[in-house]
Amino acid sequence: MFVLVPGAGGAAWYWHRVVSELRARGHEAVAVDLPGADKSAGLPEYTDAVVGAIGDRTDTVLVAQSLGGFTAPMVCTRVPVGLLVLVNAMVPLPGETPGQWWGSTGSEPARLAAASAGGYGTEFDLHTYFLHDVPAEIAAAGAGHERPEADIAFNQPCDIERWPDTTTRVLAATGDRFFPFDFQRRVARDRLGIEAEPIPGGHLAALSQPSALVDQLLGRLP
Numbered sequence: 001m002f003v004l005v006p007g008a009g010g011a012a013w014y015w016h017r018v019v020s021e022l023r024a025r026g027h028e029a030v031a032v033d034l035p036g037a038d039k040s041a042g043l044p045e046y047t048d049a050v051v052g053a054i055g056d057r058t059d060t061v062l063v064a065q066s067l068g069g070f071t072a073p074m075v076c077t078r079v080p081v082g083l084l085v086l087v088n089a090m091v092p093l094p095g096e097t098p099g100q101w102w103g104s105t106g107s108e109p110a111r112l113a114a115a116s117a118g119g120y121g122t123e124f125d126l127h128t129y130f131l132h133d134v135p136a137e138i139a140a141a142g143a144g145h146e147r148p149e150a151d152i153a154f155n156q157p158c159d160i161e162r163w164p165d166t167t168t169r170v171l172a173a174t175g176d177r178f179f180p181f182d183f184q185r186r187v188a189r190d191r192l193g194i195e196a197e198p199i200p201g202g203h204l205a206a207l208s209q210p211s212a213l214v215d216q217l218l219g220r221l222p
């Protein structure tokens with residue numbers, strides 16, 4: 001059973017191409033819709049939603065994208081998870097908030113350096129950093145699913161005492177302009193002591209490269 005956690009905004013739609021691909025290959029998969037726009041709901045509520053989706057299963061492959069990296073380890077402290085896969089994800093320290101993460105990891109200098117080296121704009125905009133490799137028809141369909149991420153979650157700590165014992169993989173897109181690959185590789189080494197595995201695509205790899213992403217998800221199942 002694959003349970004997929006979206007990033008900022010919390011729209012389960014982000015994973016729809018991956019869910020379809022997993023099901024086509026004979027796997028059960030569900031993407032969790034999170035209350036990202038709710039000003040009264042944050043990381044604890046996100047965790048509740050994912051725990052509810054897992055239910056009493058014990059063999060779950062939990063997959064988390066971007067901001068979902070803060071929810072995923074909290075889930076692993078509450079229910080058995082067979083494998084945790086982080087995809088272009090924020091990797092938190094115990095007690096760290098998403099708001100603190102940007103500065104403590106040096107994500108912004110890494111983004112600017114990659115932009116200068118890559119020859120694209122340093123000023124953030126959705127097309128340059130999120131949609132540059134997403135098919136136009138998919139990007140257009142996604143416009144109706146966009147919603148803001150309320151500030152509350154950015155000020156809440158990742159409520160874990162240490163990283164869970166759950167086997168963890170880090171998949172990092174080589175074309176990610178928001179969290180550049182070399183940055184993700186450094187964070188994975190520094191915080192988890194593991195090597196990030198390269199995948200094609202940008203930050204929204206589940207939309208731009210769903211088949212290749214599923215290949216990686218299935219490639220090393222326990």
